[in-house]
Amino acid sequence: MEQQNKRIQLFSHFTIFDSPASRSTKNMEPSRPRQSKRVTAAKQLVRDCIGKIIPKIRRPVKYDEDTQFTSGTTTATIQSPANSTDDCQRSVVLLDREVLPHHKSLSSTSSSQSNESSHQQDKLSLSVAQTYQILPQITGHGIAGEVRTCIHRTTRELCVVKTISKDRIRRQDRIQREIAFLKQVHHPNIISMYDVYDDKEEVNIVMEMCHGGELFDKIIEKAKLGKVSKSGGAIGNQRIPSCFREKDAARIIHSLLSAISYLHSKDIVHRDIKPENILFIEKDNDESPIKLIDFGLSTRHPRQSKPLTTSVGTSYYMAPELLDGSYDRSCDMWSIGVVTYVMLSGRPPFGGPTDHIIFKKILRGLDVYKMETSSLWNGVSKYAKDFIRCLLDMDPTRRWTVDQALEHPWLKVARLDAQSELRPAEPKRTVSC
Numbered sequence: 001m002e003q004q005n006k007r008i009q010l011f012s013h014f015t016i017f018d019s020p021a022s023r024s025t026k027n028m029e030p031s032r033p034r035q036s037k038r039v040t041a042a043k044q045l046v047r048d049c050i051g052k053i054i055p056k057i058r059r060p061v062k063y064d065e066d067t068q069f070t071s072g073t074t075t076a077t078i079q080s081p082a083n084s085t086d087d088c089q090r091s092v093v094l095l096d097r098e099v100l101p102h103h104k105s106l107s108s109t110s111s112s113q114s115n116e117s118s119h120q121q122d123k124l125s126l127s128v129a130q131t132y133q134i135l136p137q138i139t140g141h142g143i144a145g146e147v148r149t150c151i152h153r154t155t156r157e158l159c160v161v162k163t164i165s166k167d168r169i170r171r172q173d174r175i176q177r178e179i180a181f182l183k184q185v186h187h188p189n190i191i192s193m194y195d196v197y198d199d200k201e202e203v204n205i206v207m208e209m210c211h212g213g214e215l216f217d218k219i220i221e222k223a224k225l226g227k228v229s230k231s232g233g234a235i236g237n238q239r240i241p242s243c244f245r246e247k248d249a250a251r252i253i254h255s256l257l258s259a260i261s262y263l264h265s266k267d268i269v270h271r272d273i274k275p276e277n278i279l280f281i282e283k284d285n286d287e288s289p290i291k292l293i294d295f296g297l298s299t300r301h302p303r304q305s306k307p308l309t310t311s312v313g314t315s316y317y318m319a320p321e322l323l324d325g326s327y328d329r330s331c332d333m334w335s336i337g338v339v340t341y342v343m344l345s346g347r348p349p350f351g352g353p354t355d356h357i358i359f360k361k362i363l364r365g366l367d368v369y370k371m372e373t374s375s376l377w378n379g380v381s382k383y384a385k386d387f388i389r390c391l392l393d394m395d396p397t398r399r400w401t402v403d404q405a406l407e408h409p410w411l412k413v414a415r416l417d418a419q420s421e422l423r424p425a426e427p428k429r430t431v432s433c
Contacts, residue, residue, distance in 0.1 A: 144168040189259040212280025223346030243346035250414030272297040273335035330396040337391025383410035
């Protein structure tokens with residue numbers, strides 16, 4: 001018991017999200033008795049080991065005001081940290097994705113979960129089963145259903161099917177709206193829908209397969225590599241970036257902006273742009289195209305309409321005006337700014353162990369000083385930093401639109417650098433005397 005208490009005391013010093021706010025909170029704690037240098041060094045060694053294993057980016061909480069849960073979920077109230085008045089409180093349903101492992105390991109769940117999965121598999125509508133062979137393994141887990149791999153029985157094409165249980169959705173028009181958006185959009189960087197099967201119990205949406213996985217997993221992988229390289233030194237004279245190289249990040253962000261420009265031209269606001277909703281088409285290919293997915297929180301909002309008031313989204317990527325309950329399509333641009341920040345630094349700009357702390361940091365705004373002084377941003381160009389500042393502007397009226405962002409110098413410079421790397425070197429000329 002004494003050893004366990006020591007471990008608890010040791011781990012209480014470790015904070016996954018080290019930030020100015022968290023450091024100031026630590027300073028406010030009551031003073032502890034002084035410890036020997038040997039004990040302090042041992043604790044620091046344990047912290048360093050933990051830091052190499054545990055990523056500093058977690059899968060955040062997703063908020064959907066109109067979704068109803070059955071088991072394993074919690075109903076919560078999101079309150080704007082800026083105000084504590086009753087009109088700032090909004091009832092939402094909270095699904096903690098931290099308790100879920102990555103979708104590749106979801107097949108190794110408990111027996112009760114596997115029994116529930118097989119029961120869901122038996123409930124697949126007959127029309128889907130006639131056209132597609134549905135594999136039993138769950139490859140993704142949404143708010144109101146699961147995602148599985150399926151094979152077209154005639155063409156043998158690999159696809160994915162998203163099964164949404166109607167008894168877990170309070171408003172059925174939300175499902176029909178998502179389907180309507182997927183039918184309407186046709187863009188190379190937006191997921192394509194093939195078929196829809198609707199019955200009394202559930203809706204099955206068949207979409208194209210993306211083999212490369214989520215951008216979220218790539219960020220974790222590259223952030224770990226960047227941390228190891230910093231501890232072990234650079235390779236030769238080449239600087240190892242904290243996460244993505246600028247030219248790779250710019251290519252992905254340009255494709256994402258192209259998709260959002262297309263959606264905004266149709267007055268569609270996505271409202272849930274995050275690395276988990278950006279998939280790579282090809283596996284083990286750094287140049288793979290991307291696809292934007294998940295229109296479950298999307299809505300139509302013409303330019304001259306009244307502001308949106310429903311606070312939905314995912315905690316890390318929610319715009320400050322969205323937390324205040326009055327926003328428009330510019331909330332998508334804020335989310336893209338956060339995604340860019342994470343891709344270049346390997347850290348979230350508004351991190352914290354709880355959503356309450358995350359929301360307080362969002363309402364305070366971007367820490368520009370940290371971008372200029374932190375070693376995570378060493379070697380990152382001024383164009384990239386300016387791009388992030390333009391998208392993370394606290395004032396939605398000053399925040400850059402998607403068309404302005406597509407013309408930002410960072411995207412153009414990064415694209416020219418990438419083309420120069422692909423251009424073959426000219427042969428050396430020999431001068432004859």
